[in-house]
Amino acid sequence: MPDPVSAVLFDLDGTLVRYRRPPDALLQGAFESVGTGQLFPIEAYYDRFDEFAECTDSMAELRRECFAALCSARGHDPGLGRRVADAYAATRDHRNVEYLAGARRVLDQFSEQYSIGIVTNGSRDAQRQKLESAGVATRADTVVFAGHDTPAKPAPEPFSRALDDLGVPPEETIHVGDSVASDVAGANAAGLTSVLLVSDGNETAATDGETADHVIHSLPELRALPWVERL
Structure with a gap:
């Protein structure tokens, strides 16, 4: 039996949303x-x-x-x-963003079942505009601006901050992101289960000795992972 999951953390850019103008x-x-x-x-x-x-x-x-x-x-x-x-x-308009395919529905469904956190590297002012414009902020129980609230990913501190905010242990938490170097490495260091989103030709599932626990090619694939109760 897989461990129970209480919380799901998401990276923001390239995982949930992207700019409409590249x-x-x-x-x-x-x-x-x-x-x-x-x-x-x-x-x-x-x-x-x-x-x-x-x-x-x-x-x-x-x-x-x-x-x-x-x-x-x-x-x-x-x-x-x-x-x-x-x-x-x-x-550059930081409000001019769109969800990746299937991301809005996944976020809506998961927010009914799990505590949701956003752990994002980036300037607080720009990231807040994206979160608010896309409506991610209303679905998240906590947001950590790594690099400002804490050291940037892949340091484990931003993940630990999110867990403290949510009141959940690392072994009951999943982190989903599109970067091996920051998301997978950071989640692994913090003791979380790491899920790598590989899309649009981005990184492979392992680099520099870091390997994701799960690899998906679109966010809706999260619903097929073994720890997800059928939605």
Whole structure:
């Protein structure tokens, strides 16, 4: 018999919601608006996001400092990176998000059966807009802004904070996310059961010695896992 489950934690970006306008298109447009070619790819921004999340207080500040560092590392004026970040911010609406396929229904069903937590890396101001716009905030019993309330994932602290808020032990908790490096590694470190969502060509089920307990390719597949009572 699988262990009983009392709570389900979810990552936010790429797990429950995504931007309607892809970030790579916004970045390309931002470079064009300041009159330069694309000096770094969107993946470089993602690679250093968590580094700047822990030392900045807003998404705008995070992006400005990250873009400045990315430009500087490539031999360009860091001020150019900040101008690109400002151009990016002028067209990014954090409320313009949509649920991934099946995510709204899964969240609605699970919120009737389990305590729900959101554990997300990212700036509090931007993440709150996404949560409120999509209606995720009304379905969650707690939200942890990792990198602000606690160290960023994959540190175990954000998961522990969510468990404390919900009053449940790790062995009765599942975490669902789309990143091996932050979601799976962090959940494993905190003693939770980890579920990796692999979609749109994202990461495989194991890397750097971290392996997910379960792998799914869409959120509705959660309902078929052995710990889920039939919904």
